[in-house]
Amino acid sequence: MGDVKPDIKIDKKINIKGLVCPYTFVKAKLAVEDMEVGETLEILLDYEEASRSIPKSMEDHGQKVLKVEKINDTDWIILIKKEKE
């Protein structure tokens, strides 16, 4: 038997490739604001610094970071669960 990974339901996806800080976080934050508590956002980005700063800032704002994953040479995927309005 292979690994059984719990499926995470993605409610919204944004692609912020090409953006740099602070607009990476601005876009991610606005996306979270438009979601309901409990929903999950998938962020696709290619700015390395943001792969560290977005999870940190989201946690500072009371949201939950479910996953930060480098998916290829240039891109990352971050999953954020909205826990707080």
Next chain:
Amino acid sequence: MEFTEDQLQRYSRHIILPEVGGKGQKKILNAKVFIVGAGGLGCPVGYYLAAAGIGTIGIIDNDTIELSNLQRQIAHNTERLGMLKIESAKKTFESLNPDVKVIGTKERISKDNIKDLIKDYDIVVDGSDNFPTRYLVNDACVMMKKPLVSGAILKFEGQVTTILPGEGHCYRCLFEEMPPAGLVPSCQEAGVLGAITGVVGALQATEVLKLILGKGEPLKNTLLIYDALRVNFRRVKVPKNPDCPVCGAHPTITELQDYDAGYCRI
């Protein structure tokens, strides 16, 4: 409404603040603030409110720009000597931020026009330089239940207080009657260090933004006194006076009065 790319950039430092965010910035963009005076305090208040993106700024002033204003009234400049202050303020604020609409009124504020002038605004800022106007603005805001952020400056000292009618004190709870004419010197007589108008105006603009965002604690029931020479900020408690003639349980002032009567203009 959705932000444009320009707005995302312009307001990015606001949006990333947990207390502001996109929702707070939209509240700011939809807000309407009325400023009494386009002088020492009105200039920095309007400047920062325009930068913040306040959608509509009303401003009243009857004067034109004089050279002696430019030591502190930073929305105006030397090329604009003789221009109406409201015109100059409109040019400055709207060129800083095209999201802002400035509606200037060239008049002296009075008991006859004040209610009409402020009725469509969310918050009033007093940047006037004389007691008759200060009391007029206070009484009108109490009667119309408009939040008022009041500021004053003289020499090296400034004062700020936030009046939330029905919730906290008003200016008459603090000083029930105007001081007699001539007792308190004006800026013209006593002087003012230009830079402190920036400190006090920025404090007023900050209070306005906090009220719009509904964040933090306003200077309710409190007078903040800034002493620039000693670099001291002192908070003085101002309880609401239950017998206040304008905001008390049984007000004796129920109509706006002729505040200028017997009072020398400064």
